[in-house]
Amino acid sequence: MTSPDIISTKAPGLAWARILPAVLGLGVLVYAFTSNGYVVTVVGFAAIYGLLCTGLNFFMGFTGQASFGQNAFAALGSYGSAILCTDYNVEPVLALVMTMVFSGLVALVVGYPTLRLRGHYLAMATFALGLITYEISVEWTDLTQGYMGYSGIPPLSLGPFQAQTDKQQLAVILVVLALGVLAAVRLRGSRFGRACRAIAGSEAAAGALGIPVARYKLISFVIAAVYASAAGSLFAHFVGFISPEVFGTTMVVQSFTMLYLGGIGTIAGPLIGAVVVSVLPELMRGLKDYQNIGYLVLLLAILIYAPKGVVGLLDSLSGKWRR
Amino acid sequence: MIDAVQLAQNLVNGFGLGLIYGLIGIGFCVIYNASGIVNFAQGVFVMLGGMVCHTLLSRLGLPISAAAVLTIPVVAVIGILMEILIVRPMWNRGASTFAIILATLATQMLIEQITLLTLGDQPRTYDSFTAGGPLKLGGVAISYQLFWVLGFGTLMVAGLWLFFTRSRMGRALRACSQNAEAAALLGIPVKRMLLASFALSAALGAIAGILVTPSQITAYNVGTPYGVNGFIAAIIGGFGSASGAVAGGLLLGILQAFAIVAFGAGFKNVAALTVLLIVLLVFPNGIFAGVKSLWARRT
Numbered sequence: 001m002t003s004p005d006i007i008s009t010k011a012p013g014l015a016w017a018r019i020l021p022a023v024l025g026l027g028v029l030v031y032a033f034t035s036n037g038y039v040v041t042v043v044g045f046a047a048i049y050g051l052l053c054t055g056l057n058f059f060m061g062f063t064g065q066a067s068f069g070q071n072a073f074a075a076l077g078s079y080g081s082a083i084l085c086t087d088y089n090v091e092p093v094l095a096l097v098m099t100m101v102f103s104g105l106v107a108l109v110v111g112y113p114t115l116r117l118r119g120h121y122l123a124m125a126t127f128a129l130g131l132i133t134y135e136i137s138v139e140w141t142d143l144t145q146g147y148m149g150y151s152g153i154p155p156l157s158l159g160p161f162q163a164q165t166d167k168q169q170l171a172v173i174l175v176v177l178a179l180g181v182l183a184a185v186r187l188r189g190s191r192f193g194r195a196c197r198a199i200a201g202s203e204a205a206a207g208a209l210g211i212p213v214a215r216y217k218l219i220s221f222v223i224a225a226v227y228a229s230a231a232g233s234l235f236a237h238f239v240g241f242i243s244p245e246v247f248g249t250t251m252v253v254q255s256f257t258m259l260y261l262g263g264i265g266t267i268a269g270p271l272i273g274a275v276v277v278s279v280l281p282e283l284m285r286g287l288k289d290y291q292n293i294g295y296l297v298l299l300l301a302i303l304i305y306a307p308k309g310v311v312g313l314l315d316s317l318s319g320k321w322r323r
Numbered sequence: 324m325i326d327a328v329q330l331a332q333n334l335v336n337g338f339g340l341g342l343i344y345g346l347i348g349i350g351f352c353v354i355y356n357a358s359g360i361v362n363f364a365q366g367v368f369v370m371l372g373g374m375v376c377h378t379l380l381s382r383l384g385l386p387i388s389a390a391a392v393l394t395i396p397v398v399a400v401i402g403i404l405m406e407i408l409i410v411r412p413m414w415n416r417g418a419s420t421f422a423i424i425l426a427t428l429a430t431q432m433l434i435e436q437i438t439l440l441t442l443g444d445q446p447r448t449y450d451s452f453t454a455g456g457p458l459k460l461g462g463v464a465i466s467y468q469l470f471w472v473l474g475f476g477t478l479m480v481a482g483l484w485l486f487f488t489r490s491r492m493g494r495a496l497r498a499c500s501q502n503a504e505a506a507a508l509l510g511i512p513v514k515r516m517l518l519a520s521f522a523l524s525a526a527l528g529a530i531a532g533i534l535v536t537p538s539q540i541t542a543y544n545v546g547t548p549y550g551v552n553g554f555i556a557a558i559i560g561g562f563g564s565a566s567g568a569v570a571g572g573l574l575l576g577i578l579q580a581f582a583i584v585a586f587g588a589g590f591k592n593v594a595a596l597t598v599l600l601i602v603l604l605v606f607p608n609g610i611f612a613g614v615k616s617l618w619a620r621r622t
Contacts, residue, residue, distance in 0.1 A: 066421040068428075113604045119420050120361035124554060125603050127363075128596040131551065135596070139589040249547065253432060256425050289440055296433040303426045304412045 022268075028275060029174070033167060040166040044238050046278035047173045048231050051180050053258045053270035055227020058184060061265030062193060063220040064200025065115070068123050068252055069130035073225040075137055075247035076103045077232030082150040082242055083143070092156045096233045100226045107225030108218065115217050130252060137244040149243030156237045173234050180227060185267055187223070196220050200265075257299045263311025272310050326584075328462035333580035339469040339538065341576020342476040346531040347553025348560065348568030349483060350524040356500035356563050357520035360410065363424055364431035366550020368525045371398045372532020373541030374438055377447050387452055391533045395526050402525025405430055406518050414517070431546055438543040446542040468537045475534055479527070480569055487565065496520060500563065548592060555599040561609020570611065 032043035056070050080099030084090040090098070114125050137144045144150065156163045156172050163169040187193045195216055198206040207213045236242050254277065262273025280298075284291050306313060347369060354362045375397050379390035409430055413423050452471045457464040487493040498506040499516045507513045531549070532541065539545075553568075556575050560567025575595060582594030606613030 060421070066424075068424075114600070117603060117607070120424060121558075121603055121607065123421060123424050124361070124558075125600060128551070128599050131547075132593055132596045135590070135593045139593070249428075249432075253425075253429060260422070260425070292436045293433060293440075296429050296436065299429050300409060300426055300433070303418070303422050303429070304409065304416070307416070307418060307422060 025271065025275065028279075032170065037166050040170050042278055042282055043275075044166070044170045044173055045235075046275045047170070047177045048234050048238065049255065049258060049278060050271045050274035051173075051177050051234070052228050052231035053255050053262070053274055054177075054180050054184050054267075055224040055231070056255055057259055057264060057266075057270045058187070058196075058227070059220045059224035060259065061269070062188060062200060063196040063217055065217060065221070066123050067126040067221065067224060069126035069128070069133075070224065070228045070255060071130045071247040071249075071251040072133035073103045073107065073228035074232035074235070074251065075133050075244075076106060077229030078236040078242045078247070079137065079144055079150065079232075080229070081233035081236045082153045085154055085237075086150070086152055091158070092154065092233075092237055093158045096230060099233055100229045103229030104222045104226045107222045111218050111221040111225075115214065115221060127252070130247075130249070134244055134248055137247065144244070147243060147245075149241055150236075151241045153236050153240045153242070155240070156234075169238055173238065176230060176234060180230070181267065181271070188267065192216065192219070253296075253299070257295070257302075259309075260299070260307065261302050261309050263309030266311045269309055269311045276310070330580070330584050331461075331463045333583050334577060335463055335465055335469065336538075337576035337578075337580030337583075338573060339472045339576070340535070340579070341556075341573040342472055342569070343531045343535045343549075343572070344552045344556040344575055345569035345572025346476060346479060346527055346534075347549055348556035348572050349480075349565045350527040350531075351554055351557040352563050352565055352568055353496070353524045353527070354517075354520045355557075357496050358410075358414070358499075358503075358517050360414075360420075360423055360427075361554075362410075362521075362524065363427040363550065364405065364434070364546075365524065365528055365553055366546035366548070367431045367434045368398055368402060368528025368546075369532035369535070369549040369553075370438070370541060370543065370546040371401060371434070372529030373536035373545070374442055374447075374532075374543070375529070376533045376536065377449050377541065378442060380449050381447075387449070394533055395529050398529035398532075399522045399526040401434070402521040402528075403518060405525075406521035410521070411514070411517070431550070435543050435546060442543065444543060446540040448536055448540045451537040466538060468534075472534050472538075475530065476569075479530065480565070483565055492516075492519065551592075551599075552595055555595055555602075558599060559602050559610050561612045564609070567609055567611055571609070574610070 028043060028046075032039050052070065052074060056067065059065050059067055077096075077099045080102060081092065081095045084095035084098065085092055110129060114122070114129070117125050138146055140146075141148075155169055163172050188197075195206065195211045198209065198211055199213055199216060203213050232247075235246070258273030258277045259270055260273070261276055262271065263269030277295075281291055281295065284294050287294055302309065308315075347365060350365050350368065351361065354360055354365075372394055376387075376390050376394040379385050379393055380387065383390075385393070405427075409426055410423065413426055418426075451466060451468040453467045457466040459465075485493075487497055495506065495511045496516055496519065498509070498511055499513050503513050506516075531553075535541075535549075552575060553572070556572035557563075557568045559571030559574055560569070575598065578598055579591045579595055583591050586594070602610060608616075
């Protein structure tokens with residue numbers, strides 16, 4: 001289901017269904033920059049989640065693996081940035097890069113043994129990573145301040161330029177997101193990205209073709225972790241406050257919802273999913289207590305009836321259109 | 324220094340909790356053996372067992388025996404509904420392992436939310452099955468509930484063993500786990516077996532929840548730790564083996580007891596998860612099979 005069409009040789013055409021998401025995305029951005037602070041916050045969260053999901057999509061969508069523990073790396077990035085910037089007065093951008101490198105190294109060390117696992121063993125092992133990180137962030141109060149959370153994290157800045165207002169912060173986040181998506185696009189078409197998609201198709205076949213399966217899986221796991229870390233850092237700066245609950249199981253389920261709703265294994269999918277899933281609760285505010293229920297029912301319905309997500313639907317629609 | 328009495332007390336508690344983990348672990352194995360699906364919502368059955376039983380006790384004023392007997396079919400029906408509404412449609416459409424795992428995880432959160440809305444967020448507990456106690460042995464207090472846990476736990480393991488080896492249905496379930504296609508060719512209704520496995524597994528979780536609630540608290544969100552610990556128990560025992568799951572659960576309970584004494588209560592879940600990772604990485608077929616094969620290699 002998640003295996004992409006690796007043997008497709010025709011260039012993806014610009015059918016209307018492919019342009020539609022871009023137009024809508026642009027509309028969302030214009031709306032965000034002309035609206036008040038609340039909309040800016042929602043769109044900012046969507047962009048941050050979009051970054052997280054773009055990374056996760058690399059590991060899950062392209063390479064066909066699963067990580068139920070991306071919240072661990074988001075927490076690493078978030079706490080790393082928070083601690084470096086508040087206690088050690090490190091430049092936010094420098095802290096962002098430092099935590100990304102650190103998360104990548106952690107992913108390398110942790111992933112090396114973990115990625116030998118398959119199927120539900122892999123799912124549970126990565127899930128355990130996320131849970132361990134959560135427990136540590138609660139218990140290691142000297143470092144993380146436990147349930148109290150970390151407050152007073154400065155907004156993003158680079159040298160003299162400081163992103164003071166929400167809109168300036170959103171702009172910075174969007175720049176990082178754009179860079180992340182660009183990197184994903186380039187990587188996807190590269191020799192490495194094509195090899196990853198071959199692994200998703202069949203590990204045995206990929207191995208027979210001389211692709212170093214274990215190493216490429218590990219690299220794509222590290223890439224996903226680096227994206228998650230960057231998303232975590234941006235979140236810390238954007239909100240100014242973090243606590244362990246932010247990085248709980250809810251985050252895992254939410255990022256998966258975005259991935260499956262948008263369409264796993266595509267470039268636009270994670271972004272569409274991130275926007276829809278972030279905006280949806282705002283539209284469902286009237287449901288109040290039932291908001292979470294509505295959201296979970298939606299996820300289950302997607303998993304059962306539309307496992308290829310919005311992009312899959314659009315693709316099949318545009319296919320019909322052309323015929 | 325480590326206090327011997329405190330350690331003994333924790334070991335006693337860990338033993339009781341370990342048996343509960345073992346029961347939950349068997350729940351994982353039952354579904355996995357029938358279908359190859361790992362039901363991440365296993366912990367939610369434990370939560371429901373405690374919560375439903377508490378509701379029957381407090382709202383209807385039933386005696387504990389009646390409440391417990393009523394709770395088990397209620398939770399089993401929830402397990403059946405889960406299979407019919409969520410797992411079966413995905414199964415029929417050939418969804419990937421990860422999608423099904425995610426769906427069970429989402430189901431767990433959905434049931435938690437519904438419980439939160441209908442029963443509230445207050446943690447709750449109820450009295451032990453028998454009043455009095457605890458039994459004092461030196462400085463170590465052993466609650467009477469522990470004997471109930473031990474008694475029922477042993478009874479259940481024995482009953483399950485008989486079910487899987489002696490009854491037609493148990494044998495059919497085992498046949499499905501070994502080769503679903505061959506089982507179908509022999510006239511075993513494989514899909515009905517999957518349904519039965521969810522019912523049985525939910526009932527097992529409910530029993531674990533009913534047994535554990537007097538000594539622990541229950542709330543809408545206790546499912547995940549129980550589920551994870553039950554999974555670890557199953558993994559230690561070599562996924563799929565019921566007796567292995569019980570042994571794994573006891574081992575895990577005892578390990579957690581040591582971890583509590585050594586690092587403090589807060590780190591007991593970290594210790595359990597670390598054990599999980601080590602077992603997964605070093606002995607992917609379970610500790611017992613792993614040690615056996617190491618032994619075989621040496622001789």
